[in-house]
Amino acid sequence: MLSINKYLQHLEYEGKAFNTIETYRYHLIAFGAWLDEQKMPLRDLKPTHLLDFKEYLLQLQKSGRTVNGILSCVRNYFDYMILNEEVQFNPVSKLMKINVAPSSQRRLSDDELNNFSGYISTLPDHTKAAFHLMLGTGARVSEIVNLTKANFSFIDGALYINIEDAKWGSDRLIPVMLENSARIVADYVNALDVSSELAFKCSPRTLQRHASNFSQKTGIAFSCHVLRHTFATRLLENIVVWITCLDINI
Incomplete structure (x- = not known):
């Protein structure tokens, strides 16, 4: 598995904000821990396995917005690994995205x-x-x-x-x-x-x-x-x- 730190360094070179990089770090470490539990090699992952990961997140009562954010992080990580010839395809389908109502935020009084x-x-x-x-x-x-x-x-x-x-x-x-x-x-x-x-x-x-x-x-x-x-x-x-x-x- 390509080093997460190497990918985070790549994001830093791209000028990503500190908070964005820390969010990626948190989500990717959680994804790596799930992979270890499943004893699933990264190269063997298929969309059905990522669907299992999505359902795992929902069982943890993560919100739809949070699940979408985690899956987006993982999908972007796979895109980077494809460029580095670590894997050949991205198993995180965009069809996994959960439709959520747009959030509204009030201003402070x-x-x-x-x-x-x-x-x-x-x-x-x-x-x-x-x-x-x-x-x-x-x-x-x-x-x-x-x-x-x-x-x-x-x-x-x-x-x-x-x-x-x-x-x-x-x-x-x-x-x-x-x-x-x-x-x-x-x-x-x-x-x-x-x-x-x-x-x-x-x-x-x-x-x-x-x-x-x-x-x-x-x-x-x-x-x-x-x-x-x-x-x-x-x-x-x-x-x-x-x-x-x-x-x-x-």
């Missing part, structure tokens, strides 16, 4: 956002500034933790971050759109001595752990992704209000 702002005010300065930057830009966790002081700039009095080599290979110049967050981040960044070192000196896992702690303490359904979704939704709501105030017929 103003009270919940105020609650979160109070929570992060108790955190160390670098962590507090990182979360305020997420609040004010909607940037991904993986993008925030990779910023250096050189990625920050002031343009016409506004604080911007320059995200390089982002997801989908895009570069983006983003303003920090909340005044209080911009002030907190600017004070933190201006105090940094070296422009080439990582500004926040923390991993995505650290920020996600704080997000989970906040959720557990308050009972609020919260994650870093919810924060990003909230930023985008509030931005859209403000645009709608702005258009309405202009009294434009569309």
Whole structure:
């Protein structure tokens, strides 16, 4: 069986996000453990065996969405092994996908956002500034933790971050759109001595752990992704209000 670590390194070279790589690691290790239990050589796997694996996951009461994600990881892993001539065909059929209803995610309320702002005010300065930057830009966790002081700039009095080599290979110049967050981040960044070192000196896992702690303490359904979704939704709501105030017929 081709080394999982080699495949994960390949994903890293492709620029996959840290969370994506860790998800692949978790799912592929679980798949490997199942294979060991079945005493089934990888080269001998057929679609019927993967159907057994799918039913095994369902017996563990995994949701349809989770099962689809695991099978997708395994299918992509087999595609990589085909390219490396480890196997000749992919036994994970796309027909195994479970039809699930699209999920809807609500944004945080103003009270919940105020609650979160109070929570992060108790955190160390670098962590507090990182979360305020997420609040004010909607940037991904993986993008925030990779910023250096050189990625920050002031343009016409506004604080911007320059995200390089982002997801989908895009570069983006983003303003920090909340005044209080911009002030907190600017004070933190201006105090940094070296422009080439990582500004926040923390991993995505650290920020996600704080997000989970906040959720557990308050009972609020919260994650870093919810924060990003909230930023985008509030931005859209403000645009709608702005258009309405202009009294434009569309």
